[in-house]
Amino acid sequence: MTEQTREEGGSPGRRVVVVGAGMAGVQTAVALREQGFTGTVTVVGAEPHQPYDRPPLSKAVLLGKAEGSAFDVDFAALDVGLRLGCEVLGVRPADHELDTEAGPVPYDDLVLATGAEPILLPGAEGVPGVHLLRTLDDAERLRPVLARQHDIVVVGAGWIGAEFATAARQAGCAVTVVEAADRPLAGVLPAEVAAPMTAWYADAGAELRTHARVARVEPGEVVLADGSRLPAGAVVVGIGARPATAWLAGSGVELGAHGEVVADDHLRTSVPDVYAVGDCASFPSGRYGERLLVHHWDNALQGPRTVAANIIGLTPAAYDPVPYFWSEQFGRFVQYAGHHTTADRLLWRGDPLDPAWTVCWLREDRLVALLAVGRPRDLAQGRRLIESARLLDPAVLTDPAKPLKSAAVS
Template sequence: MAGVQTAVELRQQGWRGHITVLGDEPHPPYDRPPLSKAVLLGAAEGGEDVDVRFDVDFAALDVDLRLGVRAEALRADKHEIVTDTGVVPYDKLVLATGAYAVTLPGTAGLENVYPLRTLDDASALRPVLARQRQVVVVGAGWIGAEFATAARQAGCPVTVVEAADRPLAGALPAAVTEPMRAWYGESGVDLRTSTPVAAVDPGEVVLADSSRLPAEAVVVGIGARPETGWLGGSAVALDEIGAVRADDRLRTTAPDVYAVGDCASFPSARYGRRLLIHHWDNAVQGPRTAAANLLGGDEPYDPVPYFWSEQFGRFVQYAGHHGDEDTMVLRGDPEAASWTVLWLRDSTLVALLAVDRPRDLAQARKLITRSAVLDPAVAADPAVPLKDAVR
């Protein structure tokens, strides 16, 4: 998404020179969110194919799209990329290599272990759902929940194991995630928290307490890391987890090199910290800024992060960014069908999680963008529109 959007933005913003897009996958560029949603849900509902390709006419845009070409090194001093098919020179370069799925140690080569990151990953998992295999999902994060949802709809027995004490422990506080635990049981999923995986053997998963779970398929959803190993030793600075350290104009530390999407972090003046956002909206918004600056502009990049997740019959949306120091305000009952959580920093709205309350989300994004100050007591009343809680 980020690479293709950059090419589209360059054309829309007036660039008429040559554009080359390199991609290491053999498939035409595609949309990633449906891989854990519509693609798998299509399999659950009868095996219909879901077209996830971008609706982009590369020929009409005069974009040289080269598929199956993997970048192996960057020679920033020579303005060259070394690929597995040869050297590609550039005047300006945008890094949009995304992220890769983290794997479980000791599972390399096991045929019954699946990540869920790419189109090929989703295609490999479709037969698992179609044959109603017994599935163990490792990780109760966003991807784990979405796959468990599709697998249950397909009729698969599903167990989700999570090393932390609750779902989404790394993303949300316990007061928010604890009510989500019930969603698993309601859908017939056996959720086991505080349960690290010790090993995966053929046909089963061995847990840290030595218990064993039968598993015809093991789906791993324990996070992703920036796909930047090929930049090692180059002039592009990386952080401790390998993300490209872009500045607030999405420039890297190498001349004429920018970075967008899952592979890059950037400093946010809005939140006073560096952000690494692995979500679709960032891959759409970042290219607009990168293209403008590549063409001579001077635009800062400081979006309100946004993502959504469809799981267990619920539509979950999140906007903004919160920290432990922020004040949490419940807007509705988390045991109910729909509810919202707000995070305030000195009464300024900085983030929101909405469960089946899209109107709250739509209003909150605008309020966060303009740093609106809310009356917490008024904002806590779900019957009052959020915009009416502004002081």
């Protein structure tokens, strides 16, 4: 196809196939239509359900307060085709064909939006009573477990583990969370920031066991490496996720160290006419000077606009967002923006023993990341400060009584 055709919004015969019916895939289809693409758009999804949003699964859906979380998208009105319950098997870029269990699907442009899949607990596959929480079916299987108020063991004190433990306590279950590291969120936050969160578990009536490795899961019990046994009517595993890209083996699409699709700053892959967006892809960040792999909802929401602009033939700016996510756990609203590993300084706004506080990470007196607990205004103002890269006055920044934005040096 010529650039002229792309600039006109794509010819009616041009075919875009999107693999993945989650947020990134659905928003890619929506963005294509919003930006004027006139060709064929088809979304291929492995699950049979109408495309749905995932964050409510660990909250309202899990607790039976909602039957589902389908996207409010009229696919028929957008003239977007859906192929649901269709597993992808591979892609042949030279032929411009996607292989699926229902047969080959030809494309002119292909968008990889397959997201991430949960990491399984070694040795626990197929053991009765062991659950994951990633899909709508997972949430539906767990709802009666919570309703029966089982003793529940959660493996992993990360974001999903904390959110599930919160829901289980709200349902009246006895909850024990086991974490191999010395603190919650050990893989994503430094010790001094994660330490205050340890008390949240006890405050909510959940037991947190750190330095606790699971040796094996037996019917009705979890056996730890030290020999102790925990009663478990159900076990929920939340030890992380990896990009769902195994099906790309042998395709020529470059994968990174974590199995993610390696995309450039316009979310193009190493293969012509193939793009990648959302949890399955990493991208180079000029803002942070390193490649980022972001497994969060906001990335899946923002990236599709860049992909759509590329497909149509526009010239989008390099994709370099300020990463953002939130979590609701143990009665607290936790928000994070930025990327703190490049920081040279950490400052507190407020006392972490209080209900609301914020941590700010700076590099050369410019904000690069912040974590806000119960302070949404800090988050909103901080995100803008990260984007603008303005110099800040640390003395003003650390005063929780002053608006965060007032720390900017004019």
